[in-house]
Amino acid sequence: MLIEQLINGLTLGSIYAIVALGFTLVFGVLGIINMAHGEIFMFGAFIGVMITSTLNAPLWVAFLGAIIITAIMGYLLERFALRPLRHKQGVSHLAPLISTIGVSILLENLSHHLFGAGNHPFRTSFAEISFQIGSITIYLVQIVIFVISIVLMLVLTFWLGKTRAGKALRATAENLETASLLGVDTKKTILMTVIIASAMGGIAGILVGMAFNSVTPQMGLSMGLKGLAIIILGGMGSVRGAMLGGLILGLAETFIVVYGDSGYRDAIAFLAIIIILLIRPQGLFGQKIST
Amino acid sequence: MRQVLKKFVGVAAVSSMLLLSACGNSGDQTSGSEGGKVEADIGVVSFLTGSGAAYGEAIQGGLKLAQEEINAKGDVKINLIFEDSAGKQDQALTAAQKLINSDNVTAIIGPTLSTEMNVVGPEADLSGVPIIGTSTTAEGIPQIGDYVFRNSIPEALAIPASMQKAVDKYDVKKVAILYGNDDVFTKSGYDTMKKTAEEMGLEVLTTETFQKGQSDYNAQLTKIKNLNPDLILASALYNEGAVIMDQARKMGIDVPFVGGNGFNSPEVINIAGKSSNGLIVATPWYSEKEDEKVQEFVTKFEEEHGHVPDQFAAQAYDALYILADALKNAGSSDRDAVKDALAKTKDFEGILGNFSFDEEGDVLMDPTVLVIEEEKFVEFK
Numbered sequence: 001m002l003i004e005q006l007i008n009g010l011t012l013g014s015i016y017a018i019v020a021l022g023f024t025l026v027f028g029v030l031g032i033i034n035m036a037h038g039e040i041f042m043f044g045a046f047i048g049v050m051i052t053s054t055l056n057a058p059l060w061v062a063f064l065g066a067i068i069i070t071a072i073m074g075y076l077l078e079r080f081a082l083r084p085l086r087h088k089q090g091v092s093h094l095a096p097l098i099s100t101i102g103v104s105i106l107l108e109n110l111s112h113h114l115f116g117a118g119n120h121p122f123r124t125s126f127a128e129i130s131f132q133i134g135s136i137t138i139y140l141v142q143i144v145i146f147v148i149s150i151v152l153m154l155v156l157t158f159w160l161g162k163t164r165a166g167k168a169l170r171a172t173a174e175n176l177e178t179a180s181l182l183g184v185d186t187k188k189t190i191l192m193t194v195i196i197a198s199a200m201g202g203i204a205g206i207l208v209g210m211a212f213n214s215v216t217p218q219m220g221l222s223m224g225l226k227g228l229a230i231i232i233l234g235g236m237g238s239v240r241g242a243m244l245g246g247l248i249l250g251l252a253e254t255f256i257v258v259y260g261d262s263g264y265r266d267a268i269a270f271l272a273i274i275i276i277l278l279i280r281p282q283g284l285f286g287q288k289i290s291t
Numbered sequence: 292m293r294q295v296l297k298k299f300v301g302v303a304a305v306s307s308m309l310l311l312s313a314c315g316n317s318g319d320q321t322s323g324s325e326g327g328k329v330e331a332d333i334g335v336v337s338f339l340t341g342s343g344a345a346y347g348e349a350i351q352g353g354l355k356l357a358q359e360e361i362n363a364k365g366d367v368k369i370n371l372i373f374e375d376s377a378g379k380q381d382q383a384l385t386a387a388q389k390l391i392n393s394d395n396v397t398a399i400i401g402p403t404l405s406t407e408m409n410v411v412g413p414e415a416d417l418s419g420v421p422i423i424g425t426s427t428t429a430e431g432i433p434q435i436g437d438y439v440f441r442n443s444i445p446e447a448l449a450i451p452a453s454m455q456k457a458v459d460k461y462d463v464k465k466v467a468i469l470y471g472n473d474d475v476f477t478k479s480g481y482d483t484m485k486k487t488a489e490e491m492g493l494e495v496l497t498t499e500t501f502q503k504g505q506s507d508y509n510a511q512l513t514k515i516k517n518l519n520p521d522l523i524l525a526s527a528l529y530n531e532g533a534v535i536m537d538q539a540r541k542m543g544i545d546v547p548f549v550g551g552n553g554f555n556s557p558e559v560i561n562i563a564g565k566s567s568n569g570l571i572v573a574t575p576w577y578s579e580k581e582d583e584k585v586q587e588f589v590t591k592f593e594e595e596h597g598h599v600p601d602q603f604a605a606q607a608y609d610a611l612y613i614l615a616d617a618l619k620n621a622g623s624s625d626r627d628a629v630k631d632a633l634a635k636t637k638d639f640e641g642i643l644g645n646f647s648f649d650e651e652g653d654v655l656m657d658p659t660v661l662v663i664e665e666e667k668f669v670e671f672k
Contacts, residue, residue: 001517008509109340117344119530121537121562130541137543212506213541214534214562218342222504257510263472263500265510 004136005258006251011142011211013250014149018204019223020230020242021152022197028237029173029193035100036077038224039107040198044070044205045215046111049120059126066202074198077103078191104220111217119216122209141210148207152200153243160239169193173237233273235283244284248272330368331624333614334390336383336401336411339375342503345530345558346403346603347375350425352596353604354400356588357611367615376402383407384414391418397624398422398633400610403603405429406475412439421630423614425606428552429479433652438630440652442610442643443602446551449573450483453660454524456671457549457571458491463521465494469511469535470526472500480526480551488524496520501531508535509542516544528553532570533562540566547571547662556601560666571671573658575643576602579668580659585642609641 019041026034044066051062081099085091129140160166171179172189180186208223209215230249234241249272256268276284335354339347351373358369372394374386383402390396391414398421402411408427415422416436424432424441428449432441457463466488471477481498488495496518499511512535515523523539525532525548532554539548540563547569548554555572578589578599588608592600600608616639617632618624639646647655662671 001513004513005510008507008513011509012507112340112344117342117348118558119533119562121533121564123564135543137541139541208506212508212534213537214506216342216504216506216530218504219506254510257499258514261500262511266502 001258005254007136007138007142009251009254010247011145011250012254013247014146015204015208015211015246016223016226016230016250017149017243017246018145018152018200018207019227020234020246021149021156021239022200022204023227024231024234024237024239024242025156025193025197025200027231029169029190030082030096031173032082032096032100033228034077034194034197035097035224036081036103036107037100037197037201037227038220038222039104039111040070040073040077040220041201041205041208041223042111042215042217042220043073043107044202045122045209045219046115046120046205047202048206048209049122049215050115052122052124053120059124062124063203063206066206067199070202070205071195071199073107074195075191077198078194082194083187083190104224108217108220115217117217119214122213122215124210127210127213139211141207145207145211148203149243149246152203153239156239165189165192229270229273231283233276233283235286238283238285241283241285328366328368329618329622329624330370331397331618331629332370332372332394333611334387334394334396334399334401335371335373336376336386336390336399336403336407337373338378338403338407339373341377341379343378343403343528346426349601349603350401350403350607352592353425353600353607354611356591356595356604357608357615361611361615367618369611369615369618372396376404376407378404378407380407380410384410387411387414387422391415391420396420397618397626398614398629400425400607400614402427404474404476405432405479408432408439409435409475412436415439419626419630421626421633423610423633425610426603429475430482437634437652440633440648442613442646442654443606444552444573444575444654444656444658446480446483448654449575449658450480450549450551451487452658453549453571453573453671454484454487454491456660457522457547458493460671461521461547463493465496465518465520466522466524467496467515467518467520468498468524468526469508469515470498470500471503471528471531473502474528476553477526477528477551480553484524484526484549484551501527501535503528503531505531506534508538512539512542512544515539516542520546522546523548525549525554526551529556529559530562533559533567536570537563537566545569552602555661556603557599557668558601560663560668561598565666567663567666570663571660572662573660574602575654575656575658576605577659577661577668577670578605582642584640588642605642609643609646612641613639613646 047066047069048062051057051065081103085095127141131138168184168189172186230245234245253265256265337347337350376383403426405427408424412435416438421438426443428443428446470481550572555574560567621628621632637647649655660671661668
């Protein structure tokens with residue numbers, strides 16, 4: 001029972017982590033919270049459902065489709081909801097936040113019209129593959145989710161720390177003006193960041209669809225809030241923090257159900273965040289810049 | 292000779308139609324005159340956007356179909372005015388007030404959720420507007436006042452009926468309960484389940500909760516699995532319920548589930564597929580019933596919406612017919628006359644079955660218990 005619950009917690013935590021990675025990337029560079037991230041994640045899941053169920057295409061096509069569509073959505077988000085507000089006289093620093101909230105409401109309602117209000121099952125034979133160890137059933141999807149989240153974290157860490165583009169990104173995060181004076185194409189860097197973050201949201205969407213077999217237009221909101229809580233817990237803009245924060249939240253939620261009352265599932269998880277913040281206000285891995 | 296007769300019948304039919312339409316025109320304002328048809332504005336408050344928009348869609352579909360048929364028959368002419376409540380109490384109240392005061396409707400159908408009815412019901416009762424809930428199954432709804440009715444079977448009647456049959460058949464001793472604790476509807480279903488389980492002397496191994504829109508139930512289900520219940524009582528709406536069953540079956544839980552009213556929808560099968568086998572629900576609505584009216588409704592609804600109507604559509608459909616019946620009997624669109632006529636509804640033969648209101652405006656009818664077998668709802672015996 002303990003091992004089964006541990007697997008449940010790790011699966012949930014890995015999904016939280018992937019969602020939070022997208023949040024933290026955008027926050028690290030732009031210093032804003034992208035409230036539309038949850039809805040982009042939801043769209044990724046729906047694209048996956050459409051491609052696998054309606055078109056009967058294989059799973060890798062679904063992944064590719066979701067990544068492409070969410071990347072395009074990321075481009076549109078940056079181009080029309082964020083860029084016009086940057087460096088404008090008299091625009092409040094809260095404006096981009098409000099603008100992303102607007103986008104999230106738009107996307108949620110759009111998905112209502114496009115996909116309908118109900119729950120969509122995610123049918124793919126891949127999600128059915130499982131191993132039996134004793135009385136424990138492990139699904140391949142659960143392992144894949146865990147592995148993907150670790151790989152994404154490692155790739156992001158490497159990319160930010162070791163590559164030119166990553167350095168440009170960190171320079172942009174440090175100081176936009178200075179970076180652009182030093183020859184960094186900040187416009188392109190910011191655009192890239194938002195696109196990559198959105199595509200990661202799309203990947204997370206498909207993974208959730210496969211793991212829980214449930215895709216609804218409302219899933220973006222709760223996942224978005226959890227992702228937000230995680231980056232506060234892990235430290236704003238920190239990649240390792242997002243990963244660890246996600247796992248902590250996933251495990252905490254699962255074990256509250258095991259040893260406590262499932263009614264307090266959300267409450268206890270967020271209570272833990274308040275306590276950690278009281279002890280370490282900057283979050284577990286909080287630094288100014290992401291590494 | 293035959294030719295002449297045919298012609299005569301034809302002419303008679305045409306002239307009577309002309310006569311009827313003439314009556315209709317003159318009767319528009321002075322509704323209720325002898326032989327003229329009653330015209331009435333009916334307000335609908337429904338959950339059209341947001342997490343429960345699927346219910347609103349079904350209800351709207353059922354009402355519109357009934358409206359077309361009733362208006363085509365010509366005894367009563369009904370105009371429907373739809374307002375969205377978005378599942379929120381305050382918005383439902385505003386919508387109802389608008390319908391009562393500025394649109395001056397004869398009666399209201401809706402709102403969708405029992406929570407909404409708890410605020411809209413008293414308001415309608417105070418204003419003297421008859422109101423019929425088509426999906427409000429929580430306890431105490433018709434008791435709000437004389438003007439408040441419902442044609443949705445209360446959970447307090449449906450759940451014990453299905454539990455009794457399941458317990459008898461599977462020789463159940465131990466149960467686990469799972470319910471959504473952030474909704475009056477699923478909470479009230481849980482209260483009934485708990486009470487019924489106690490009365491039947493069943494051992495409740497654990498009580499787990501979840502919230503609307505949650506997608507991961509593995510933690511709760513793993514816990515339930517390890518306790519080995521004979522039966523799982525799940526008070527959930529179908530969107531969550533179907534996913535719960537899917538995750539439970541994947542985990543290796545193969546005991547039957549007993550669900551409340553919100554769990555009873557063909558969508559469960561669409562979403563959960565073969566995992567939905569073994570779900571037992573009591574229902575006022577059975578779309579496979581061998582009844583001409585039922586099959587006609589199902590065919591028409593399917594043509595328009597592409598799927599089989601669920602109970603929300605069926606209950607809304609019947610509610611408008613009950614209301615049309617009352618309007619006809621009242622002979623006018625006066626709110627009080629309609630209320631009195633509604634209260635007298637007895638042995639109404641709708642698609643749900645033989646229907647009457649009791650003295651409080653609550654439902655009197657027998658539910659059918661269904662089980663999903665091989666991805667189909669069949670009668671549970």
